Amino acid sequence: MHYLIVSFSHKNSTLAIREKLAFVDETAQIRAMETLNANPCISESMVLSTCNRVEIVCSCSDVQAASDALFALLAGHSGLSAHELHERADIFDDEGGIHHLFSVASSLDSMVVGETQIAGQLKDAHKLSVDNGFSAQKIGRAMSYAFKCAAEVRNATNISSKPVSIASVAVAKVKESAGDISGKKALVIGSGEMSVITCKHLSAQGVDVTVMNRTFEKAEAIAAECNARVRSFEEISHAINENELLFTATGSLAPIITDDMIKPVPFDRYWFDMAVPRDIECDAALWSIALFYVDDLKEIVSENIALREDEAKLSYVIIRRHVVGFFEWLKTLSIEPLIKNMYLKASNAAQQESMRVIENGYIPKEYEYALQKATFQALKRFLHPFAERMRDGSDPMRVDTLIESMSFLMNQEEGSDLSQNSCTYYPKGK
Incomplete structure (x- = not known):
């Protein structure tokens, strides 16, 4: 069994590429899985x-075949060639894949290092996969360790102090561009976590915030939480021309704001499109609008990375330790059934030999229990050092060889079910 991850991010793909690759709703994700x-x-x-x-x-049995399947899927989904995608992607397998997963969960691979949204997004993606039967024990084990790792990174470092996100960076950018934004009017379109964070940051700056969403009830819920106004989505053409600030983060497949909706206004406008695919498609220069997309926030992001560089170094030490621990734990899951089988075979041998001795009259029958116990204790004492060496997972290659060899010697498939054997098992005894 192998782990395989194919990754497209702000590090290797433009916004236009990521738009084509995006799975914009759960239905698309489910179809892919x-x-x-x-x-x-x-x-x-x-x-x-x-x-x-x-x-x-x-989780796959053949990395190359699985990789081919992944790129075929992505090519069909995005309309891009499998060759182009392969050239652009970051591909990780096994230890590299787990290290990458832990880094993503710990927000070390995010555009805004230390941002707080990614852990929740990962949990949602995992839940969707589990709920629909597409992942189980193998990915579940990795995700469980990933969240433990992320928790330690947050607790042991200051990487997530003063939590940041794309939304908070966007608000910081508008303050940098427009100066004091207190008293200005802002329209926030969308109902996801990004929109909630944006509303909270704007409200904290004294901005008059209006929330809009296709589902009015969702907009109402956000407005109540953030002390904001709410407006019907049907009024979008009017609303975008009545606010100095505009923030969009919807899951729409097509742009929701286009040139034909925009009108001249007597004030400066600052628009932030935080959606992928993009929500806004217009000639910003024609309308004198300062328009920012996700990738335009990289300058502030770079400053964020520089400020958190030392914390990131410490975080990677933690991640590496968790990766090693994860694979050591995986090895024990394969080794323990072998050790159990070894002791069970010893127990069977002790029982059979005790019965033979009793049946042949070498020892009185009333000593049967003591004889069986003494025989098994002798075998346990002999087997104990071998079991301890098998549990030593410090060298993964050696452990792999051990598992294969012991499975062959005991004629046992890795992970086979030994529960049918009723003999006593003493895994730690001497």
Whole structure:
């Protein structure tokens, strides 16, 4: 079994590419996982799609065949060639894949290092996969460790102090461009976490915030939480021309704001499109609008990375330790059944030999229990050092060889079910 991750992010793909790759709703994600899991070499899959990244996580028996299947899926989904996608993607397998997953969960791979949204996005992606039967134990184990790792990174470093996100960076950018924004009017379109964070940051700056969403009830809920106004989505053509500030973060497949909706106004306008695919498609220069897309925020992001560089170094030390711990733990899951089987075979041998001795009259029958116990204790004492050496997972290659060798010697498939044997098992005894 192998782990495989194919990653497209702000590091290797433009916004235009990420727009084509984005899985904009759960239906698209489910279709993708359905296709992947139908491949005989892929047992589990998970799709993460955010404004800055598309990640596909798989558990597979053949890395090359699974990789081919992933790129075929992405090519069909995006309309881009599999060759171009392969040239652009970051591909990680096994230890590299787990290290990347832990880095993503810990927000070390985010555009805004230390941002707080990615952990929630990962949890949502994993839940969707589990709920629909596309991932189970293998990806579940990795995700569980990833969240433990992310928690330690947050607790042991200051990487997430003064939590930041694309939304907070956008608000910082408008303050840098427009100066004091207190008293200005802002329209926030969307109902996701990005919109909530934006509303809270704006309200904290004294901005008069209006929330808009296709589902009015969702907009109402955000407005109540952030002390903002709410407006019907049907009024979007009027609303975009009545506010100095505009922030969009919807899941729309097509632009929701175009040139034909925009009118001249007597004030400066600052618009931030935080959606992938983009919500705004217009000639900003024609309308004298300062328009910023996700990738335009990289200057502030770079400053963020520089400020957090030392914390990031410490975080990677933590991540590396968790990666090693994860694979050591995985090895024990394969080794313990072998050790159990070894002791069970010893118990069977002790029982059979005790019965033979009793039946042949070498020892009185009333000593049967003591004889069996003494025989098994002798075998346990002999086997104990071998079991301890097998549990030593410090060298993964050595452990792999051990598992294969012991499985062959005991004629046991790795992970076979030994529960049918009723003999006593003493894994730690001497």
